[in-house]
Amino acid sequence: MSGPLVVKIGGSTLGSHDTSLKDLVTLQERGRDVVVVHGGGPVISQWMQRQGIPPRFVNGLRVTDAASLDIVVAVLTGLINKELVSALHGLGGRALGLSGLDAGLLEAGVANPELGYVGEITRVNPEPLRDLLDKGYIPMLAPLAMQIQDGSEHAGGPLNINGDTVAGEVAYALGAERLIFLTDVPGIMDGNGRVLARLDRRRAGILLRSDVVRGGMIPKLAACLRALERSPVADIVDGREPGALLDCLQDKNIGTRITGEGYSSQVRE
DSSP: OOOOEEEEEOTTTTTSSOOHHHHHHHHHHTTOOEEEEEOOHHHHHHHHHHTTOOOOEETTEEOBOHHHHHHHHIIIIIIIHHHHHHHHHHTTOOEEEEETTGGGOEEEEEOOGGGBSBEEEEEEOOHHHHHHHHTTOEEEEESEEEEOOOSSTTTTSEEEOOHHHHHHHHHHHHTOSEEEEEESSSSOBOTTSOEEEEEEHHHHHHHHHSSSSOTTHHHHHHHHHHHTTTOSEEEEEETTSTTHHHHHHTTOSOSEEEESSSOOOEEEO
């Protein structure tokens, strides 16, 4: 039996006129198991700026000091998570919001002190997600984790985790049928700005180590490669396009598809 779909909704598409939430409800009505990981980067940045804290990033990852962490936790678990759950219910779906802190779902350690309270996942407990799926809910997961008991002052406290990374680790832990990123770009582009429609794992790995893939696409591509260790397919598509999620599942030629084996890279104008 194949695992569920894991869908990452990018913070940059939240609040736009995409149909992602409606598509999720459609999939639920069709009996598909779906786990959603959401971001919220733009909203977090807005709230940081209101507090006079300039957002900073290193290799696409947000630098998170103590003051920033308070904002990250409040915005992700409070504002965005509950807005998404409410919206899904308003469309006729059944969802339950939680973060990686709940039920010890995600544990992480601080991997790079330069990033502050940003974690690298060390353990995923997928059972709470499976339980929610069995009860007919869409788990709506905010990307936070509990810091491992490492003897530090912050041990057991929340850590900010890149949502793309969470999606990849959750997809791996669940043995997902597929990982799909709904983002605000047409897909992975080559050095000439053309969308790469098909990649295999080897070519994707080469791109990840090159200077072609930059910024926020780095953790997305890394997450796809992680998921592909146990899943056959990962997709990065433009979630702003109406029906993007359903079109992706119907194998329409949109975005970038990365497969474990059997595809060579193709470009699309």
